Amino acid sequence: MAFRTFIHLRYVLAVGILASMCLTSHAETAAPRDVRLPCGIRLIVKEEQATSLVAVQVFVRAGSDEEDASNCGIGSFVAATLLKGTKNQHTQDISRLIGSLGDNVSTSWDPDFTQIQALTLASRFDDASYLISDVLKNATFPDDEVKTARASLLSGFQARSLDLYTPVYDNMRRVLYAGTSRERPMNGDQSVIEKLKPSDLRAFYQRTFVPRNIVIAVVGNVPADRVIASFRTNLANFPRANPSRNVPALSGPTPITKPITVKKFRGDINACYILAGYLAPGAGARDYPAMLVMNTLLGGMKTSKLFTSLREKQGLGYEVSSIFPPQVGWSDVSAFIVAAPTKDGPDGKPVEMTPIVRDALIEAIKEFHETKPADADLQRAKRFLIGSYLIAHERIERRAYFLGYSEIAQKELGGYEFDTNYADAINRVTVDDVQRAAKQYLGDGVVLSMILPGDPNAGVIHE
Amino acid sequence: MSGIIEGKIVYWDRINTRHMRQRPLTNRLRSLGIVIVALFVTGIAGGEIPAFAQSPAVLATLPNGLRIVTAPSHAVGLVAIDAWMRAGATRQPIGHFGVAHYLEHVLFKGTPTRPNEEQIDGAIENLGGSFNAATSFDWAHFYVVVPSENFAAALAVIGDVLQHASITDKSVQSERPIILSEVARGIDNPDEVMNAQIRAMVYGPKHPYGVPVTGVPQDVQTITRDQVAAFYKTFYAPNNMTLVVTGDIAPEQVQKEAQSVFGGWAKSMTLDPPDPPALPQLTSIHRTILRRSASSSSMMIAFGAPSVADKPDAWVMDVLLTLLGQGANNRLTRTLRDQQKIVDSISADYLTQQHEGILTVTASFPTGNPDAVEKAIVDQIQNLRDEVVSAWELDAAKQSLMASYLFDVQTDSGRADALGFYDMIDTYQYDVDYIAHFETVTGEDLRRAAVKYLTPDKYNIVTIIPFTDPSSAQAPSATAASKTASY
Numbered sequence: 001m002a003f004r005t006f007i008h009l010r011y012v013l014a015v016g017i018l019a020s021m022c023l024t025s026h027a028e029t030a031a032p033r034d035v036r037l038p039c040g041i042r043l044i045v046k047e048e049q050a051t052s053l054v055a056v057q058v059f060v061r062a063g064s065d066e067e068d069a070s071n072c073g074i075g076s077f078v079a080a081t082l083l084k085g086t087k088n089q090h091t092q093d094i095s096r097l098i099g100s101l102g103d104n105v106s107t108s109w110d111p112d113f114t115q116i117q118a119l120t121l122a123s124r125f126d127d128a129s130y131l132i133s134d135v136l137k138n139a140t141f142p143d144d145e146v147k148t149a150r151a152s153l154l155s156g157f158q159a160r161s162l163d164l165y166t167p168v169y170d171n172m173r174r175v176l177y178a179g180t181s182r183e184r185p186m187n188g189d190q191s192v193i194e195k196l197k198p199s200d201l202r203a204f205y206q207r208t209f210v211p212r213n214i215v216i217a218v219v220g221n222v223p224a225d226r227v228i229a230s231f232r233t234n235l236a237n238f239p240r241a242n243p244s245r246n247v248p249a250l251s252g253p254t255p256i257t258k259p260i261t262v263k264k265f266r267g268d269i270n271a272c273y274i275l276a277g278y279l280a281p282g283a284g285a286r287d288y289p290a291m292l293v294m295n296t297l298l299g300g301m302k303t304s305k306l307f308t309s310l311r312e313k314q315g316l317g318y319e320v321s322s323i324f325p326p327q328v329g330w331s332d333v334s335a336f337i338v339a340a341p342t343k344d345g346p347d348g349k350p351v352e353m354t355p356i357v358r359d360a361l362i363e364a365i366k367e368f369h370e371t372k373p374a375d376a377d378l379q380r381a382k383r384f385l386i387g388s389y390l391i392a393h394e395r396i397e398r399r400a401y402f403l404g405y406s407e408i409a410q411k412e413l414g415g416y417e418f419d420t421n422y423a424d425a426i427n428r429v430t431v432d433d434v435q436r437a438a439k440q441y442l443g444d445g446v447v448l449s450m451i452l453p454g455d456p457n458a459g460v461i462h463e
Numbered sequence: 464m465s466g467i468i469e470g471k472i473v474y475w476d477r478i479n480t481r482h483m484r485q486r487p488l489t490n491r492l493r494s495l496g497i498v499i500v501a502l503f504v505t506g507i508a509g510g511e512i513p514a515f516a517q518s519p520a521v522l523a524t525l526p527n528g529l530r531i532v533t534a535p536s537h538a539v540g541l542v543a544i545d546a547w548m549r550a551g552a553t554r555q556p557i558g559h560f561g562v563a564h565y566l567e568h569v570l571f572k573g574t575p576t577r578p579n580e581e582q583i584d585g586a587i588e589n590l591g592g593s594f595n596a597a598t599s600f601d602w603a604h605f606y607v608v609v610p611s612e613n614f615a616a617a618l619a620v621i622g623d624v625l626q627h628a629s630i631t632d633k634s635v636q637s638e639r640p641i642i643l644s645e646v647a648r649g650i651d652n653p654d655e656v657m658n659a660q661i662r663a664m665v666y667g668p669k670h671p672y673g674v675p676v677t678g679v680p681q682d683v684q685t686i687t688r689d690q691v692a693a694f695y696k697t698f699y700a701p702n703n704m705t706l707v708v709t710g711d712i713a714p715e716q717v718q719k720e721a722q723s724v725f726g727g728w729a730k731s732m733t734l735d736p737p738d739p740p741a742l743p744q745l746t747s748i749h750r751t752i753l754r755r756s757a758s759s760s761s762m763m764i765a766f767g768a769p770s771v772a773d774k775p776d777a778w779v780m781d782v783l784l785t786l787l788g789q790g791a792n793n794r795l796t797r798t799l800r801d802q803q804k805i806v807d808s809i810s811a812d813y814l815t816q817q818h819e820g821i822l823t824v825t826a827s828f829p830t831g832n833p834d835a836v837e838k839a840i841v842d843q844i845q846n847l848r849d850e851v852v853s854a855w856e857l858d859a860a861k862q863s864l865m866a867s868y869l870f871d872v873q874t875d876s877g878r879a880d881a882l883g884f885y886d887m888i889d890t891y892q893y894d895v896d897y898i899a900h901f902e903t904v905t906g907e908d909l910r911r912a913a914v915k916y917l918t919p920d921k922y923n924i925v926t927i928i929p930f931t932d933p934s935s936a937q938a939p940s941a942t943a944a945s946k947t948a949s950y
Contacts (some may be wrong), residue, residue: 102866103866155808267930268651268653268756268757269651270647270650270651271644271647271650271651301584301593302580302584302593302594303584308580308581311641312580312581315637315639315640315641316640316644317641318641318642318644318645318648319645319648338647338648339644340640340643340644340647341647343640380585380588383588383591384588384589384591384592387590387591387592387610388591390540390541390610391541391876393539394539394541394873395874
């Protein structure tokens with residue numbers, strides 16, 4: 001019988017999503033409300049009347065900065081076990097409740113945050129609020145569930161990665177972020193995951209799931225007053241206070257001053273994967289808007305320096321781009337190219353392309369570094385960024401994500417208001433801002449990470 | 464069937480040649496568009512549906528044969544423009560493998576009024592969007608998403624590229640190393656290698672589904688400007704195209720602008736491709752084992768599957784696929800990964816196509832025991848043939864299928880993708896009927912389809928075994944095999 005209910009509500013949610021496609025309109029969106037709940041948790045609410053859905057996005061500052069080498073991976077382990085039991089609800093109870101909400105409640109982890117996401121009908125908001133609050137306050141990490149989650153995480157380590165960008169990026173990251181929490185593997189250490197006990201997870205949860213580490217963003221067709229009242233009630237008597245000590249300042253990486261090369265070979269590949277990584281400011285830095293525009297001009301769009309120079313003009317590679325991921329504290333700009341390892345020369349003999357492509361990549365970045373961008377290019381990059389940001393907001397759950405992310409990670413840029421004011425911030429960036437950012441961050445301190453075809457008989461990876 | 468599948472594995476039959484890497488977002492592209500109307504038909508939670516029924520997809524056809532499908536949504540001030548051409552690999556003349564995909568690259572190289580790719584890409588980026596394209600066996604498509612006020616300007620750029628591309632020898636030559644680099648990247652992906660290999664086995668070397676869409680490196684090396692230009696002249700024509708527009712726009716405005724941009728485009732008179740050759744008939748299990756430097760073993764098994772022409776079977780197959788290896792709590796994952804713990808990952812896949820399809824099961828597993836994995840997969844197939852699934856499991860599969868679709872179709876681009884996809888292989892109306900039809904699928908339908916298509920004693924199988932596995936000693940190397948079979 002319970003399952004029939006579950007089925008019915010998923011139909012309802014399905015229809016809700018469909019209806020929302022037609023009805024959602026910015027014109028019927030209220031300005032966000034920002035409150036600090038009595039327990040200390042920050043809550044941002046944006047009411048959208050022309051949808052039948054509500055999306056809840058929770059950020060908990062329980063990332064890699066809270067880990068050390070001895071428990072590397074515990075944050076993702078906690079996230080994987082978070083919805084498996086509370087003092088008030090057994091695993092099956094939570095499973096049933098999630099099913100009744102439409103099966104769109106989940107957790108995830110990245111090196112900055114643990115996240116809880118929920119998407120359900122607006123009429124079911126109170127149940128979603130209860131579930132999320134219970135998990136934030138009372139997760140229990142039952143032994144059996146920890147065992148199951150461990151097996152799943154370990155299985156994930158074994159599953160093949162079909163994307164070679166990740167290893168080439170990780171290899172760069174280990175050097176660029178040496179001495180900080182980010183030098184460790186992004187998905188945790190397999191040998192550590194094998195040993196962590198349920199009590200370790202509980203201790204990490206108790207230490208990190210405290211009010212000042214948590215931001216909740218809610219977007220949907222629920223009156224803001226009702227959202228606030230619901231969380232005020234459900235999060236009352238939060239069982240853990242903020243620790244008395246201040247949050248320690250993040251230890252920044254030591255900037256490198258000359259090029260460092262990390263080269264690995266794999267016998268199972270046929271293309272060269274070359275990445276040039278530079279240390280960059282984080283998503284909350286004053287320079288962030290200028291860095292976004294700079295990265296777009298460097299390799300973030302098809303008329304960018306790298307795409308036009310390396311792909312369209314020189315024909316060196318199929319996939320060419322630069323990536324500037326939003327991260328707390330420090331980030332990186334990675335210029336990336338995938339190229340064929342050889343090319344037929346004029347005499348018909350194969351020419352080794354790796355050094356040619358590597359040098360061309362560095363040369364293109366150098367030219368970019370030294371050249372003032374044309375105003376037409378700058379304006380195009382801005383329009384492209386603003387349009388892309390709008391496209392990224394198509395889904396209601398993404399709108400909740402950006403609202404919450406801005407609040408917890410971009411405080412110096414205005415917190416959640418940065419999400420609303422993004423276009424203004426981008427439009428204020430000048431040519432001088434871009435050139436200054438390029439000169440400051442695209443210097444000699446580059447980590448060149450390469451994964452190249454090796455002897456196919458020599459194993460998967462060797463130095 | 465569409466997208467829940469393709470969100471997991473990027474096959475060579477769906478290649479985005481204009482790809483630029485971006486920070487991963489939650490975006491599983493694909494799927495249906497007109498579920499709306501379908502849901503209305505089924506009467507589910509009817510109180511919330513009428514709003515949807517007010518904005519169905521609208522078809523108009525220009526005198527030159529160009530089909531225009533518009534689906535307004537007024538969601539977030541965006542519009543998706545997606546131009547679909549019946550110009551995939553199936554249209555290539557025999558021996559010209561890779562030409563359809565090559566053309567897709569060269570189209571962006573310039574037109575008389577926009578003489579280089581920077582002017583084409585720059586025009587769209589100035590409008591706040593990005594120009595992308597993809598080529599498959601049955602189609603190629605070109606798409607942008609821009610703020611809705613920029614619709615007309617963006618459509619003009621797309622129209623210019625599709626009608627007036629300058630196919631020069633210089634542009635064909637300069638694009639060759641880029642396409643070769645793309646092919647090399649594909650060969651680095653074990654799933655793509657297995658997919659290419661299994662298609663070669665199922666369809667044979669003369670069937671367009673039997674060769675990678677990109678062509679093999681030898682094809683790419685020898686394609687000429689004249690071959691590319693001839694393909695363009697023949698198949699890029701209004702009577703071979705569907706323009707899909709979704710988002711914050713009215714059908715009347717779309718039709719008016721489309722008439723302005725495409726109305727003067729002349730029809731093509733030579734569109735019908737020859738029928739592909741018949742598939743080799745299987746009488747037993749056909750195996751290919753590839754040695755490769757890899758950290759774990761992989762396996763892909765292909766069974767028969769219906770074409771889009773056999774709609775009732777195609778709908779049944781989508782539910783069957785979801786239950787077997789796609790949906791939440793699917794049988795293969797639950798049994799082989801969670802209970803037996805003999806695979807690290809496993810899934811099933813089926814792409815609805817114009818001609819006969821295949822249902823594939825793909826697994827990654829630790830070295831040493833491929834026979835056990837194969838037997839466990841075949842056991843699951845046998846169960847589907849022997850027993851009618853429970854109402855509980857059937858319902859769960861349908862829900863999972865619906866949830867995946869709906870997630871994808873939330874966005875304007877996802878909806879445009881679904882409408883165009885089905886209009887290329889059948890008609891966009893396929894979606895209108897889709898949910899209603901799969902809702903009526905019964906457990907006995909699943910069993911009947913399993914008996915018809917999933918034969919436990921007749922299938923093709925490709926296994927990749929690492930060099931480090933002692934059992935690989937007798938197997939050919941992936942590189943060697945690829946030269947004769949796929950590459």
